[in-house]
Amino acid sequence: MKLSKFSIGIGDRFTKQGKAQLAALIKAKQQSVEITPVWNKSHREHTIIGTKPADTRKEADEAVTACGWYGPYFVDADHIGLKNVDMFIDSSDFFTLDVADFICKPAVEGDIEYFIKKHSSYIGKVKIAGIERPLKIERQQLQAIAAKFLYAVQQAGKIYRHIESAKGAGNFLTEVSMDETDQPQTPVEMFFILAGLADEGIPAATIAPKFTGRFNKGVDYVGDAAKFAKEFEEDLAVVAFAVKEFGLPKDLKLSVHSGSDKFSIYAPINKTLKKFNAGLHLKTAGTTWLEELIGLAMAGGEGLKIAKEIYVKSLSRIDELCQPYATVIDIDRSKLPTAADVAKWDEQRFASTLRHDQSCKNYNPNFRQLIHVAYKIPAEIGSRFLDALVKYEDVIAPNVTENIYERHIKPIFMMVK
Numbered sequence: 001m002k003l004s005k006f007s008i009g010i011g012d013r014f015t016k017q018g019k020a021q022l023a024a025l026i027k028a029k030q031q032s033v034e035i036t037p038v039w040n041k042s043h044r045e046h047t048i049i050g051t052k053p054a055d056t057r058k059e060a061d062e063a064v065t066a067c068g069w070y071g072p073y074f075v076d077a078d079h080i081g082l083k084n085v086d087m088f089i090d091s092s093d094f095f096t097l098d099v100a101d102f103i104c105k106p107a108v109e110g111d112i113e114y115f116i117k118k119h120s121s122y123i124g125k126v127k128i129a130g131i132e133r134p135l136k137i138e139r140q141q142l143q144a145i146a147a148k149f150l151y152a153v154q155q156a157g158k159i160y161r162h163i164e165s166a167k168g169a170g171n172f173l174t175e176v177s178m179d180e181t182d183q184p185q186t187p188v189e190m191f192f193i194l195a196g197l198a199d200e201g202i203p204a205a206t207i208a209p210k211f212t213g214r215f216n217k218g219v220d221y222v223g224d225a226a227k228f229a230k231e232f233e234e235d236l237a238v239v240a241f242a243v244k245e246f247g248l249p250k251d252l253k254l255s256v257h258s259g260s261d262k263f264s265i266y267a268p269i270n271k272t273l274k275k276f277n278a279g280l281h282l283k284t285a286g287t288t289w290l291e292e293l294i295g296l297a298m299a300g301g302e303g304l305k306i307a308k309e310i311y312v313k314s315l316s317r318i319d320e321l322c323q324p325y326a327t328v329i330d331i332d333r334s335k336l337p338t339a340a341d342v343a344k345w346d347e348q349r350f351a352s353t354l355r356h357d358q359s360c361k362n363y364n365p366n367f368r369q370l371i372h373v374a375y376k377i378p379a380e381i382g383s384r385f386l387d388a389l390v391k392y393e394d395v396i397a398p399n400v401t402e403n404i405y406e407r408h409i410k411p412i413f414m415m416v417k
């Protein structure tokens with residue numbers, strides 16, 4: 001089982017937009033750009049909404065059949081660990097092993113010593129194609145990296161072997177993620193993390209490091225885009241080098257957990273992928289549900305009423321809704337419209353405040369972030385919301401497709417800047 005050069009992780013909270021999402025990939029295919037869809041959903045999302053991994057599988061299978069998609073596709077158990085992986089085993093064929101919580105937890109002393117000894121040949125200067133100056137690796141640094149990451153890598157091994165024993169080797173794809181942590185991993189750290197994954201015998205298809213800068217949910221990148229670009233380039237170089245050095249799967253690639261919509265780093269990513277002729281897995285478009293809400297607002301009538309109701313409820317429960325996402329949102333509460341403001345809005349005003357178009361003066365990233373983390377509210381509204389999604393599908397589906405195709409696929413995988 002292999003992942004193609006380009007793949008996209010598309011989240012879909014309410015499992016209604018599989019076809020509209022796939023339509024974006026079909027458009028890309030018509031332009032000769034092959035991208036594999038991966039429907040990802042985390043345990044956290046399933047829990048908040050009340051869906052099950054089997055629902056995502058059903059959505060993916062149905063979308064693929066309905067659209068006549070003949071290419072590969074996957075269902076990703078996103079950010080799983082040993083305590084919740086079992087419920088994903090039957091429905092998923094892509095597993096994102098989240099070991100971020102184990103970073104900085106110490107491995108057994110003997111294991112650390114063995115790891116350092118095994119990889120001590122890299123102490124000194126390491127020349128890597130694509131990185132101007134050789135990496136300088138000191139013994140102390142290798143020790144620090146082992147102390148910080150070896151235990152997490154071993155945990156990835158444990159989860160991997162658990163899945164392997166249930167599904168059989170070669171019957172699923174593995175991603176290792178370390179993105180949900182405060183400190184970005186340097187290219188040198190990633191090099192030794194990859195060494196550790198190889199030692200554990202994990203045939204990783206993708207690795208998701210934490211990159212420099214802030215990746216807030218549903219809004220643009222916050223940070224130094226030039227610094228990101230340099231780091232991304234070095235990461236790609238390190239991955240290519242590590243594949244050869246450690247005998248990892250030769251199509252191993254980076255996975256960017258974007259938190260959706262990191263538009264200002266799309267151009268440097270695009271440029272760097274071309275420079276290295278590298279592949280990429282991009283997790284994005286968890287904002288599909290925001291496109292649903294934009295569609296509901298644009299439809300007017302009952303649709304707009306539901307959209308407003310969701311915002312007003314979100315506002316009144318802001319602390320509760322933001323809590324699980326505290327580290328990945330930055331909401332300036334003073335810039336949030338009041339319930340009275342929103343009551344006066346028409347279709348266009350609601351849609352343009354929510355839609356991620358930075359050139360539009362109505363666009364409000366605070367409003368957008370709050371609604372993005374508020375998907376518990378429509379889940380509670382239940383059938384009235386879900387029925388409206390079906391009723392207004394004609395307005396919603398084009399928004400979903402256009403968002404993925406125009407704002408994500410084109411700048412990342414197609415346009416040359």
Ligand SMILES: [Zn+2]
Pocket residue numbers: 079177179180257
């Ligand atoms: Zn992630």
